[in-house]
Amino acid sequence: MAIIKAIMMPPLPELRSKTMVSDRDFRFRNTCSLKSSVRYLKRANSRSPSELGHSMAEIETSSTETAAAGTVIGASVPLTGVRSAKKLATRQTLLDAALRLMEQQSLSSLGLREVTREAGIAPAAFYRHFADLGELGVALVEESLGSMHELIRDIRTPDAETEDVMRRTVDVVVAHVRANVPHFRFVARERHGGVAAVRAAIAAQLDTFIDELVEDLKLQPESEGWDSQELRVLARLYVNVIMLTVADLLDSGLENPLEEARIVAEALTQLRLVTVGRLHWPTDRP
Secondary structure: OHHHHHHOOOOHHHHHHHHOOOOHHHHHHHOOOHHHHHHHHHHHOOOOHHHHHHHHHHHHHHHHHHHHHOEOOOOOOEHHHHHHHHHHHHHHHHHHHHHHHOOOOOHHHOOHHHHHHHHOOOHHHHOOOOOOHHHHHHHHHHHHHHOHHHHHHHHOOOOOOHHHHHHHHHHHHHHHHHHOHHHHHHHHHHOOOOOHHHHHHHHHHHHHHHHHHHHHHHOOHHHOOOOHHHHHHHHHHHHHHHHHHHHHHHHHHOOOHHHHHHHHHHHHHHHHHHHHHHHOOOOOOO
């Protein structure tokens, strides 16, 4: 019986009180495995507090050095870099899977398990990347519209002619839509869809386009006498024409060159009409 008692491990709280191990001494649990922790506790019964403290200092020093290096022991690839790359790859896999599924349905009708099944990952892994499907939808909006800001901004140089800016803007939009059809189908469907966070994200992106265009319009001589609200209405008209053009392309223009040419010509006509209205806007308006 005495032998049995000697080899039986007491509960962890008893070990801690008998060996007088401090809270600091137990911080090794953050860096050691469970098996290592148990072996450490077994050895703690036969060691003095001073010896235990010395050992813990060595463990903490080693752990700090490893964390600072950010590498896997015995490997030359940075741990943080590998993890970040894998996390980004999994995140993109989820976004791509959701886009494929939404070719046939809306975001509000999509299930989280549908997305993870399509992506080939466990449902629990979804929450490492997005809080819910609404947040995933917001990320898709950023991918779809956020990437266009710089493309269009580069067209609107101070010395560019209005006609040239309009033509090049339409050309860029058509090319971008053609290269990213699933993204823009998603935006067109969800702009007035059932997920509030996504509707708000789309509206925010369009507002950003408007804000950027207002800043450019302010610098043009034709804007003399226009107040900020009028310039914002004008910018919104231009942006609305572009969004209607995107919708028309998605409906019928991408597979038919003649239809695409018609849509492009109509878009340019609408942009020109807005510009003509701007040039003839009365200066003595109330």
